[in-house]
Amino acid sequence: MNKASTHGHRPQPLPDVALRVKALEALLLEKGLIATDAVNKVVEAYENDIGPLNGAKVVARAWVDPTYKERLLKDATSAIAELGFSGMQGEHMVVVENTDKVHNMVVCTLCSCYPWPVLGLPPVWYKAPAYRSRAVIEPRAVLREFGLELPDTCEIRVWDSSAELRYMVLPRRPAGTEGMSEERLAKLVTRESMIGVGEAKTPNKGRKVA
Amino acid sequence: MNGVHDLGGMHGFGAVQVEPNEPVFHHPWEKKVFGIMVATMAQGMYNVDEFRFGIEQMIPADYLKSSYYEHWLESVQKNLIDKGVIKRSELEAKLRSLQRSGRVTVPRRRDPALAQRLIEIAHKGDNYMREPVPARFKSGDRVRPRNINPPTHTRLPRYVRGKTGVIDCLRGTFVTPDTNAIGKGEQPQPVYSVRFNAADLWGEPVERNELVYIDMWEAYLEPA
Numbered sequence: 001m002n003k004a005s006t007h008g009h010r011p012q013p014l015p016d017v018a019l020r021v022k023a024l025e026a027l028l029l030e031k032g033l034i035a036t037d038a039v040n041k042v043v044e045a046y047e048n049d050i051g052p053l054n055g056a057k058v059v060a061r062a063w064v065d066p067t068y069k070e071r072l073l074k075d076a077t078s079a080i081a082e083l084g085f086s087g088m089q090g091e092h093m094v095v096v097e098n099t100d101k102v103h104n105m106v107v108c109t110l111c112s113c114y115p116w117p118v119l120g121l122p123p124v125w126y127k128a129p130a131y132r133s134r135a136v137i138e139p140r141a142v143l144r145e146f147g148l149e150l151p152d153t154c155e156i157r158v159w160d161s162s163a164e165l166r167y168m169v170l171p172r173r174p175a176g177t178e179g180m181s182e183e184r185l186a187k188l189v190t191r192e193s194m195i196g197v198g199e200a201k202t203p204n205k206g207r208k209v210a
Numbered sequence: 211m212n213g214v215h216d217l218g219g220m221h222g223f224g225a226v227q228v229e230p231n232e233p234v235f236h237h238p239w240e241k242k243v244f245g246i247m248v249a250t251m252a253q254g255m256y257n258v259d260e261f262r263f264g265i266e267q268m269i270p271a272d273y274l275k276s277s278y279y280e281h282w283l284e285s286v287q288k289n290l291i292d293k294g295v296i297k298r299s300e301l302e303a304k305l306r307s308l309q310r311s312g313r314v315t316v317p318r319r320r321d322p323a324l325a326q327r328l329i330e331i332a333h334k335g336d337n338y339m340r341e342p343v344p345a346r347f348k349s350g351d352r353v354r355p356r357n358i359n360p361p362t363h364t365r366l367p368r369y370v371r372g373k374t375g376v377i378d379c380l381r382g383t384f385v386t387p388d389t390n391a392i393g394k395g396e397q398p399q400p401v402y403s404v405r406f407n408a409a410d411l412w413g414e415p416v417e418r419n420e421l422v423y424i425d426m427w428e429a430y431l432e433p434a
Contacts, residue, residue: 017280018239023305024287025242026316027296028250035321039245042328046244047234050332088248091335092382109218109367111262112278117335121234121244127278130223136369136422137219137412145226156420160218162365163401163425164338165381 051120054085055168056189058095058118059200060182063173072170073097080118090117090166096159097170098196103154104169105143105196107135108161115166119194126195136160146197169196176203211263211361212368214270219369219412240279247286249324252331256289259391263363264288340398342383346428347402351377354434355404355426363391366430370422374434375406378423386427400428 028034058080062069072079076093080086093115096104108114109132114122125131134142139156143149150156159167171193177185180203192198217223235241251261264285265273273281290296347353355370365387381403385396408420 017283018237019308020305021239021242021246021283022316023301023308024283024296025246026308027301027304028246028290029317029319031296032319033253033255033295034246034249034319035324036318037320037322038249038325038328039242041325042248042332043235043241043245045329045332047241051234087333087335088331089335091337092339109369110215110365111265117333123228123232124236124278125226125228128223128227129217129220129274130226133217133220133223134226137408139420140418142226146228152419154419157405158420158422160367160422160424162367163381163427164384165401165403165425 046116046121050087050116052118052189052191052194053186054083054120055115055118055191055194056186057083057182058085058168059170059189059194060185062095062170063177063185064182069170076168085117087117089113090115092165093118093168094159094165095168095170096157098172098199100172101153101155103143103150103156103196104167105135105139105156105158106161106167106169107132107158109133109136110160110162113161113164113166115168118168119191123191143197146192148198169194171196171198171200174200174202211266211363212359213266214273215266216367216369218367235279236277243279243283243286247282248332249328250286250290250295252328253324255295256293257390258336259363259385259387260289261285262387263391266363338385340383340385340396343399345380345400345402347377347380347400347431347433349377349379352434353377353402353404353426353431355430356432358430360388362388364388364430366426367424369411370404370406370424370426373406373411375404375410378403378405381425384427386429388427388429401425402428402431404431 061083062072068079072095076095080093098104112122112127114126136158139158161167174188188201188203190198190201193200265281268281268284291298352374354372354374355366357372358366381401383398384401385398389395389397403423404426405421405423408418409416411422
């Protein structure tokens with residue numbers, strides 16, 4: 001069917017999976033087992049409120065406050081909860097620290113386990129076979145694809161989230177960030193750096209720092 | 211189970227493909243699947259281990275060629291049917307009637323109390339830790355994950371079975387997924403963080419300065 005024939009705005013048939021979802025949804029609604037507002041509210045929470053900006057705040061706090069960082073590395077669940085983040089798929093948190101000698105990466109080879117309260121829902125690549133299969137056997141090659149080249153002297157630790165512990169990486173604080181506010185620092189923390197496939201951004205030189 | 215989901219160390223999947231600025235959900239139906247899964251699991255219709263096991267039981271070729279939230283749909287359906295919450299026949303009848311009618315409106319039903327409860331659960335989570343039981347191993351112990359091959363759910367991937375590692379630390383006492391996924395109860399036991407050298411995992415003579423840390427239930431391990 002070419003583009004011209006759809007200009008009559010006849011609705012396209014739903015793909016098979018969308019129809020199957022509607023059938024399940026309709027059945028569960030009719031049986032009073034779910035509710036439209038309940039489903040929508042949960043979706044909205046993970047689309048809008050719960051995401052990597054949470055984790056970035058945790059990282060920025062750890063960068064500026066050494067006692068917070070100590071608490072974070074000792075009991076991540078409690079320290080993260082101090083900032084108001086907690087919940088599903090983050091009940092048992094572990095934060096692992098990058099140094100100039102150690103670089104950490106997080107994966108779930110068996111499915112897609114990921115620390116939702118601090119990073120939100122995982123990106124497609126994290127859940128797909130390529131990352132899940134290769135992170136444990138060739139981490140350096142995977143990092144290279146993400147643009148991160150680490151010397152052989154740097155130890156790479158790959159954390160396979162096989163149980164209910166959820167891992168977040170504390171990336172290294174970039175150079176040239178002395179005196180920056182927590183809010184500014186948080187903007188440098190990328191999702192990739194907290195999964196461990198990248199590093200935090202360096203601040204723009206020559207741009208006015210807000 | 212030795213399913214295709216057990217991907218650690220497999221070859222052939224090519225480069226990691228990153229979509230820049232990808233949306234949280236790519237289609238409206240994905241949002242519905244996500245919401246339905248949270249709503250049904252949070253109400254206790256099935257547990258998270260049963261949910262994961264449901265995905266693992268997909269036909270391998272279907273698992274690999276379908277998208278992530280299609281896996282969720284398959285498992286939610288399977289679990290709801292297995293638990294008797296819905297019947298396969300009524301689901302199929304509903305699908306046929308939607309296909310025939312061409313109008314795909316679903317009823318709207320409001321339940322503010324349920325909506326509130328789900329948000330609370332999202333922010334509170336579950337708790338998989340249980341009262342501590344005596345731990346067999348301690349930090350520094352050399353251990354070997356056993357060569358077990360259960361046809362049912364396990365969180366012991368094939369790539370570590372029979373390889374030698376070292377206990378890094380005790381994580382706590384947790385619900386056992388192998389039993390919890392098949393109606394055999396929580397049977398909590400110690401979980402350890404175990405570290406492996408890349409050379410020991412992949413059989414290479416050269417030390418690569420790479421380690422894999424993985425969380426293991428005590429029953430998975432024997433002294434090495």
